[in-house]
Amino acid sequence: xxxxxxxxxxxxxxxxxxxxxxxxxxxxxxxxxxxxxxxxxxxxxxxxxxxxxxxxxxxxxxxxxxxxxxxxxxxxxxxxxxxxxxxxxxxxxxxxxxxxxxxxxxxxxxxxxxxxxxxxxxxxxxxxxxxxxxxxxxxxxxxxxxxxxxxxxxxxxxxxxxxxxxxxxxxxxxxxxxxxxxxxxxxxxxxxxxxxxxxxxxxxxxxxxxxxxxxxxxxxxxxxxxxxxxxxxxxxxxxxxxxxxxxxxxxxxxxxxxxxxxxxxxxxxxxxxxxxxxxxxxxxxxxxxxxxxxxxxxxxxxxxxxxxxxxxxxxxxxxxxxxxxxxxxxxxxxxxxxxxxxxxxxxxxxxxxxxxxxxxxxxxxxxxxxxxxxxxx
Amino acid sequence: xxxxxxxxxxxxxxxxxxxxxxxxxxxxxxxxxxxxxxxxxxxxxxxxxxxxxxxxxxxxxxxxxxxxxxxxxxxxxxxxxxxxxxxxxxxxxxxxxxxxxxxxxxxxxxxxxxxxxxxxxxxxxxxxxxxxxxxxxxxxxxxxxxxxxxxxxxxxxxxxxxxxxxxxxxxxxxxxxxxxxxxxxxxxxxxxxxxxxxxxxxxxxxxxxxxxxxxxxxxxxxxxxxxxxxxxxxxxxxxxxxxxxxxxxxxxxxxxxxxxxxxxxxxxxxxxx
Numbered sequence: 001x002x003x004x005x006x007x008x009x010x011x012x013x014x015x016x017x018x019x020x021x022x023x024x025x026x027x028x029x030x031x032x033x034x035x036x037x038x039x040x041x042x043x044x045x046x047x048x049x050x051x052x053x054x055x056x057x058x059x060x061x062x063x064x065x066x067x068x069x070x071x072x073x074x075x076x077x078x079x080x081x082x083x084x085x086x087x088x089x090x091x092x093x094x095x096x097x098x099x100x101x102x103x104x105x106x107x108x109x110x111x112x113x114x115x116x117x118x119x120x121x122x123x124x125x126x127x128x129x130x131x132x133x134x135x136x137x138x139x140x141x142x143x144x145x146x147x148x149x150x151x152x153x154x155x156x157x158x159x160x161x162x163x164x165x166x167x168x169x170x171x172x173x174x175x176x177x178x179x180x181x182x183x184x185x186x187x188x189x190x191x192x193x194x195x196x197x198x199x200x201x202x203x204x205x206x207x208x209x210x211x212x213x214x215x216x217x218x219x220x221x222x223x224x225x226x227x228x229x230x231x232x233x234x235x236x237x238x239x240x241x242x243x244x245x246x247x248x249x250x251x252x253x254x255x256x257x258x259x260x261x262x263x264x265x266x267x268x269x270x271x272x273x274x275x276x277x278x279x280x281x282x283x284x285x286x287x288x289x290x291x292x293x294x295x296x297x298x299x300x301x302x303x304x305x306x307x308x309x310x311x312x313x314x315x316x317x318x319x320x321x322x323x324x325x326x327x328x329x330x331x332x333x334x335x336x337x338x339x340x341x342x343x344x345x346x347x348x349x350x351x352x353x354x355x356x357x358x359x360x361x362x363x364x365x366x367x368x369x370x371x372x373x374x375x376x377x
Numbered sequence: 378x379x380x381x382x383x384x385x386x387x388x389x390x391x392x393x394x395x396x397x398x399x400x401x402x403x404x405x406x407x408x409x410x411x412x413x414x415x416x417x418x419x420x421x422x423x424x425x426x427x428x429x430x431x432x433x434x435x436x437x438x439x440x441x442x443x444x445x446x447x448x449x450x451x452x453x454x455x456x457x458x459x460x461x462x463x464x465x466x467x468x469x470x471x472x473x474x475x476x477x478x479x480x481x482x483x484x485x486x487x488x489x490x491x492x493x494x495x496x497x498x499x500x501x502x503x504x505x506x507x508x509x510x511x512x513x514x515x516x517x518x519x520x521x522x523x524x525x526x527x528x529x530x531x532x533x534x535x536x537x538x539x540x541x542x543x544x545x546x547x548x549x550x551x552x553x554x555x556x557x558x559x560x561x562x563x564x565x566x567x568x569x570x571x572x573x574x575x576x577x578x579x580x581x582x583x584x585x586x587x588x589x590x591x592x593x594x595x596x597x598x599x600x601x602x603x604x605x606x607x608x609x610x611x612x613x614x615x616x617x618x619x620x621x622x623x624x625x626x627x628x629x630x631x632x633x634x635x636x637x638x639x640x641x642x643x644x645x646x647x648x649x650x
Contacts, residue, residue, distance in 0.1 A: 061452075072461070223420050
């Protein structure tokens with residue numbers, strides 16, 4: 001039997017990816033350019049007994065998915081720049097209270113209202129540093145419609161596996177372009193369930209580290225009763241200011257991601273074997289980068305591309321290895337230099353990092369990238 | 378026989394954080410008696426709050442409890458209720474949490490008429506942060522941020538709830554302790570969004586700035602201003618000047634409840650499939 005195929009927009013694919021992953025509660029607020037996710041899920045979720053809510057504001061949407069997740073639902077919200085800013089406090093709540101959820105954020109021009117219909121990649125730092133305090137961050141940056149579909153599924157899996165908010169951040173070009181999507185069969189992509197408690201209710205503690213760095217999470221209304229707070233907490237969920245407990249809990253939350261980087265970080269290596277110049281790119285920008293690398297190769301320049309699929313945690317190890325063997329790194333991005341800061345950190349001054357930064361709402365074209373590749377001596 | 382509160386209190390979690398003379402403990406006891414009267418199952422009951430002194434209440438109650446972010450209790454609780462409509466969902470919090478930073482979530486929970494009960498402890502002040510004026514601080518009164526008297530007019534929480542679409546609205550006071558459990562029990566039994574405002578006192582950050590010499594004086598004020606709705610019917614407008622109505626102020630059993638309405642959405646979607 002041939003697989004089901006559709007011609008979809010990135011946002012529509014994201015909604016279908018959420019459904020494949022088992023999402024049964026979505027709360028959102030209308031915002032350009034991500035609203036299509038809401039539109040598709042408002043139609044599709046009730047068909048499978050799931051629930052869609054349009055909340056009174058962005059903050060409420062984030063709060064509702066956190067509440068629903070604690071009551072056992074698989075949850076998602078979608079937004080864009082200004083909405084992401086509004087959600088940030090509660091994204092931090094999700095991190096400290098360790099509540100699985102997926103935040104799908106389409107990157108548009110900013111700051112503030114910026115260019116609601118223009119593409120951008122300027123939210124990647126917000127994904128890690130937007131909420132206050134130290135916290136784990138996972139952020140995926142798909143580059144095609146098919147990949148958006150698949151990365152949303154992976155985001156659900158990572159959120160449930162590591163019990164933390166996970167962001168998926170396509171730029172507006174990926175979110176709004178239409179491409180062919182091949183749907184996987186049921187069961188073809190594994191769906192990771194939440195770790196549920198194995199102890200009886202009277203012994204249950206919501207942050208019990210005797211089960212590892214990711215403690216099992218019970219659902220409200222499933223026979224378990226427990227306390228959840230945004231305060232620094234002990235293993236039983238109740239607040240504490242005890243220095244050693246707070247330190248250990250904060251470090252464990254970070255460790256959930258840091259100790260599993262190889263499980264989380266994904267990337268694509270394109271013509272890197274003999275590359276002397278590497279273009280590091282993510283999202284739609286990588287499509288121009290691939291074209292530029294192809295042209296450079298035709299002209300005898302040993303160029304390659306490292307495509308970031310998982311922006312956070314950042315692929316430090318891979319970039320450090322590349323920096324040790326290439327002559328220069330080129331980074332095209334639709335912001336004024338965000339990924340480039342991370343690349344400079346990883347390159348440690350060993351090779352130049354040459355940026356092409358556009359915030360004018362226009363995509364970065366291959367010619368610009370090719371010209372920059374040629375600047376590497 | 379004295380009522381056994383301990384069976385609803387989490388072992389080892391007392392003493393609470395509230396100051397001597399604060400009415401929040403009286404409200405908590407009222408809530409516990411209401412839950413006990415209705416035989417609510419602890420595992421099937423979620424108590425959800427925001428931030429502030431009143432919002433610390435869930436930590437003491439032996440149920441599924443969720444202490445959220447400032448102002449967001451109603452929005453978190455909406456998610457809990459939608460995921461598990463069979464659960465009893467009770468919100469607790471203060472006037473600043475519920476009507477300032479949480480005002481938008483409050484009015485929209487009222488509008489949806491989602492079957493939850495919101496107990497607002499109105500002590501006219503932000504107590505936890507040291508006594509800044511809230512949307513309920515009376516005009517002219519002193520707070521740490523209104524040293525020359527409060528220029529802002531206040532909210533009437535009950536009117537706000539009725540105007541926004543809540544279908545059960547009641548008001549009590551911390552002085553009238555024996556009425557609190559009855560109002561809360563009736564609110565929980567109501568199918569729709571119910572609001573119970575309890576006029577409360579904060580001797581520490583409000584009373585002493587506003588010339589209340591003692592907790593007793595603050596409690597006596599609550600006693601004096603409260604007029605039961607039935608009694609008010611026989612009083613003139615002049616007699617009601619400066620008084621506050623207590624009891625069940627509004628009840629509407631005809632407006633559709635939200636989780637039931639969403640169940641119909643699912644039915645329609647599945648029929649159209």
